[in-house]
Amino acid sequence: MLEVKSLSVSYGAVQALSNVSVHVAPGEFVSLIGSNGAGKTTLLNSIMNIIGNSKGSVTFDGKDVTKARTPKIVTKGMAIVPEGRRIFSNMTVRENLEMGGFTRPAGEVKTNLQKMFDLFPVLEERQTQTAGMLSGGEQQMLAIGRALMTSPKLLLMDEPSMGLAPLVIKEVYEKLKVLAAGGLTILLVEQNATMALKYAQRGYVLENGRIILQGKASELLGDNEVKRAYLGKEYKEKWER
Amino acid sequence: MQFLYSGLTSGSIYGLVALGFNIIYNTTGLINFAQGEFVMLGGMLIYTLFCMFEIPFYTALPLTLAGCFIIGVLYERVFIHLARYKTEINLVTLTIAASIIMRDVAMHIWGRDSLRVDDYIPVVNVQMPGGVISSQSILIIAVSLLVAWGLNFFLKKSKYGKAMRACFDDQTAAETCGISVRNVRIMSFAVSSAMAGIAGVIISPITFVTYDDGIMIGLKGFAAAILGGLGNFWAAVAGGILLGIFESFSASVIPSGYKDAMAFFVILLILFIKPDGLFGRKKATRV
Numbered sequence A: 001m002l003e004v005k006s007l008s009v010s011y012g013a014v015q016a017l018s019n020v021s022v023h024v025a026p027g028e029f030v031s032l033i034g035s036n037g038a039g040k041t042t043l044l045n046s047i048m049n050i051i052g053n054s055k056g057s058v059t060f061d062g063k064d065v066t067k068a069r070t071p072k073i074v075t076k077g078m079a080i081v082p083e084g085r086r087i088f089s090n091m092t093v094r095e096n097l098e099m100g101g102f103t104r105p106a107g108e109v110k111t112n113l114q115k116m117f118d119l120f121p122v123l124e125e126r127q128t129q130t131a132g133m134l135s136g137g138e139q140q141m142l143a144i145g146r147a148l149m150t151s152p153k154l155l156l157m158d159e160p161s162m163g164l165a166p167l168v169i170k171e172v173y174e175k176l177k178v179l180a181a182g183g184l185t186i187l188l189v190e191q192n193a194t195m196a197l198k199y200a201q202r203g204y205v206l207e208n209g210r211i212i213l214q215g216k217a218s219e220l221l222g223d224n225e226v227k228r229a230y231l232g233k234e235y236k237e238k239w240e241r
Numbered sequence B: 001m002q003f004l005y006s007g008l009t010s011g012s013i014y015g016l017v018a019l020g021f022n023i024i025y026n027t028t029g030l031i032n033f034a035q036g037e038f039v040m041l042g043g044m045l046i047y048t049l050f051c052m053f054e055i056p057f058y059t060a061l062p063l064t065l066a067g068c069f070i071i072g073v074l075y076e077r078v079f080i081h082l083a084r085y086k087t088e089i090n091l092v093t094l095t096i097a098a099s100i101i102m103r104d105v106a107m108h109i110w111g112r113d114s115l116r117v118d119d120y121i122p123v124v125n126v127q128m129p130g131g132v133i134s135s136q137s138i139l140i141i142a143v144s145l146l147v148a149w150g151l152n153f154f155l156k157k158s159k160y161g162k163a164m165r166a167c168f169d170d171q172t173a174a175e176t177c178g179i180s181v182r183n184v185r186i187m188s189f190a191v192s193s194a195m196a197g198i199a200g201v202i203i204s205p206i207t208f209v210t211y212d213d214g215i216m217i218g219l220k221g222f223a224a225a226i227l228g229g230l231g232n233f234w235a236a237v238a239g240g241i242l243l244g245i246f247e248s249f250s251a252s253v254i255p256s257g258y259k260d261a262m263a264f265f266v267i268l269l270i271l272f273i274k275p276d277g278l279f280g281r282k283k284a285t286r287v
């Protein structure tokens, strides 16, 4: 479904990605883990062409979308939940969702809206509230809902756990599990390796802009290198807090 | 009281122009210094169609507004879109250049004289408590408020208006919803240019229209936008009305030759004392 081939991105002198190749098959839940600054956000943003200075190619659904503009990619069926959620904080919850449906016909927006309210009842309760007033977890749900309103085949997720309490993180991942079971293809990037790999079928490890490991998520979870570099780090962070 | 009425009249116009500044500021972060030239253009177009070609007013009006709308689109395409290095300082400088070009072109087409736009509504003076107000003034105030209300309705209720607000909030996020920020930017220039055109049409029977009208009206609209606080639509209208009233009252105590200077006095005062404007809020922080 998604095929990223030897993608390289640099910001001036900083080489953020070098020769990254990633693929996602229809129906898969793939997680890519990497520490802060590894290049995860850069990867997702280049796939969506939010940053456009990349070398390499991105193919989606058999079509080359390397140079396609972001709104065009969205209409083709790829959606992103951006890092830091980036909801429209001055608009209401409902308006945020409606914006997700911007490219869809009115009837579809209506049915999708109902689906979102069923999946995230809290959004229905708060639909007239200003989105900026929501809690972090609710904002994450809203960002996911907004992305789903585009009726995507593939959902890109950038660090859904960022800044959320462990219980809320679990809740978010449980929703993703439901969506994946419903047939949605997901490519997720995370620092929080444990959660990301637990819910995924396959995984990649990104370090300093290069893919250094890939394989079944369960195998990566058990990999000593991963344990040392990522799981161990989280463990350490917990202690430092 | 008479001062209040004339202040309200000019203030509504400043408010309209300030709204135009606001729309463009919200979608691009730019101050469009050619905003006043669009007001002039509205006056010139209505003069040409209605007074020169004697097209009936209710046909000439939509043609004028459509003209301003289209020129707004072209303006964005030429001066903003084509700019090679889109830094704010470059683009703002370009808008200043554009305003000079528009003024020169207008001078060549319409000459240097003030052009009189015939009355298109019956002129009557309405007796009000403490003074009189002309029917044209009432029209100006009513139309300005109607436009402000219409803009608000458009932004709150229509799909494209909401998309515009989404772009005010976060352009990247808007793009990930499939909203073309490029199109919204074009639309914001077109809408604010059409609004300036409306301002030009409604003041021209009172002030007449001259090729260089845009400078003063543009700067006063800018002062109104600063007074109210950029980024807030109702504040822009309120800022305009306040500026108009302030200007009108000041004319009664200081020589009227200084009337135009009041707008700049207000800009300075606000920039020194309350840079966010009277009603300015800090932009909602992004999480």
Ligand SMILES: Nc1ncnc2c1ncn2[C@@H]1O[C@H](COP(=O)(O)OP(=O)(O)O)[C@@H](O)[C@H]1O
Pocket: A011, A014, A015, A016, A034, A035, A036, A037, A038, A039, A040, A041, A042, A043
């Ligand atoms: N806009 C930018 N300008 C310059 N360097 C950047 C920019 N964005 C990211 N980088 C650099 O690129 C690298 C990858 O960043 P990023 O993709 O945000 O990583 P991650 O999402 O994995 O934390 C980092 O070294 C970061 O400092």
Ligand SMILES: [Mg+2]
Pocket: A040, A041, A042, A083, A159
């Ligand atoms: Mg990141």
